[in-house]
Amino acid sequence: MNSYDKYSENEWNEYVANNSGMSMRDMMEYMEKDIEEDVCNGMCQPCGCGALEDEFISHPKTEAQKRKETPVYSGVLMYFPEAVKAVARCSFIGNEQHNPGKPLHWDRAKSGDEKDALTRHLLEAGTIDTDGIRHSAKVAWRALANLQKEIEAEQNNK
Numbered sequence: 591m592n593s594y595d596k597y598s599e600n601e602w603n604e605y606v607a608n609n610s611g612m613s614m615r616d617m618m619e620y621m622e623k624d625i626e627e628d629v630c631n632g633m634c635q636p637c638g639c640g641a642l643e644d645e646f647i648s649h650p651k652t653e654a655q656k657r658k659e660t661p662v663y664s665g666v667l668m669y670f671p672e673a674v675k676a677v678a679r680c681s682f683i684g685n686e687q688h689n690p691g692k693p694l695h696w697d698r699a700k701s702g703d704e705k706d707a708l709t710r711h712l713l714e715a716g717t718i719d720t721d722g723i724r725h726s727a728k729v730a731w732r733a734l735a736n737l738q739k740e741i742e743a744e745q746n747n748k
Contacts, residue, residue: 676727677734683723684731696735704739708732 646698651659669675685694688701701707711732 621729671726673730676724677730678725680727680731683721704732704736708736 603724605735681696682694685692689695689697711719711725711728715729719725719728
């Protein structure tokens with residue numbers, strides 16, 4: 591259903607006249623062109639391209655807008671400060687176990703079975719492993735490792 595289907599012809603004409611200064615015919619042609627081309631010419635709200643509703647076009651986002659949609663501090667660290675510290679501790683202890691004496695790093699060659707390891711630790715969620723680390727922290731670490739690898743694989747396929 592198009593947005594203009596919900597209006598009578600008179601209501602539509604009034605809506606168009608009040609919101610764009612264009613005739614109904616001109617508006618319909620303009621919207622069809624925008625829908626086909628998926629473009630924005632800068633005149634609607636908020637950019638002003640003349641579209642009556644944002645559903646008609648795709649507005650390009652600025653780099654600043656894109657960065658604000660990835661709130662690492664306020665959207666992750668502030669939500670889960672203790673959990674993030676537990677995962678960081680898990681990284682440290684794991685590095686000491688698998689790479690004793692070496693600087694903290696993720697040695698991907700040592701373990702690549704994120705989903706199996708995640709599941710093993712998930713079965714013991716709520717308890718502490720023999721190394722003093724919560725199994726749930728290890729679940730989170732493995733989930734992050736798996737997610738990181740998925741994203742990297744997708745980026746490498748572009």
